Amino acid sequence: QVQLVESGGGLVQPGGSLRLSCAASGFTFSSYAMRWYRQAPGKERELVATITSAGGVKTYTDSVKGRFTISRDNAKSTVYLQMNSLKPEDTAVYYCWRNGYWGQGTQVTVSS
Numbered sequence: 001q002v003q004l005v006e007s008g009g010g011l012v013q014p015g016g017s018l019r020l021s022c023a024a025s026g027f028t029f030s031s032y033a034m035r036w037y038r039q040a041p042g043k044e045r046e047l048v049a050t051i052t053s054a055g056g057v058k059t060y061t062d063s064v065k066g067r068f069t070i071s072r073d074n075a076k077s078t079v080y081l082q083m084n085s086l087k088p089e090d091t092a093v094y095y096c097w098r099n100g101y102w103g104q105g106t107q108v109t110v111s112s
Contacts, residue, residue: 002026004096009106012086016110020081022096022103029077030054032099036070036081038092038108045095049081063089086110 008020020036033052039045049070050059058070069082079096088110096103 002098002101004098004101004103006094006096006103006106009094009108011109011111013112014087014110016086017082017084018086018108020083020094020106020108022079022081024077024079024096024098027098029072030074034070034072034079035097036079037095037097038090039095039105040089040092043092048094051079083108 003025005023006020008018010018012018031053033050035050036048037045038048046061048061048064049068051070051072055072060068067083067085070079071082072079081094083090091108091110093105093107095105
């Protein structure tokens with residue numbers, strides 16, 4: 001069965017960095033585009049970044065452009081989200097997504 005397991009979240013000060021990982025299993029990882037979403041308290045889940053199956057095309061929501069980078073390692077069936085220059089408004093639960101499936105999420109808290 002499809003499994004998506006996120007890791008790498010935590011508490012970080014404003015301006016800091018974190019790298020999220022999503023380990024995938026149960027499907028041919030290299031055949032699917034992958035996404036990162038986030039959901040802040042009291043807000044709707046929003047799309048953060050998308051990467052195509054081979055990694056050639058990456059798109060980002062405007063609020064994270066220039067600060068976040070999505071990448072993938074198809075040999076390891078893992079997708080990453082490098083987050084730099086973090087802001088308090090980046091605080092959310094971050095979810096990995098493949099068409100029709102979600103991970104359990106990892107909490108990112110940006111606070112001094």
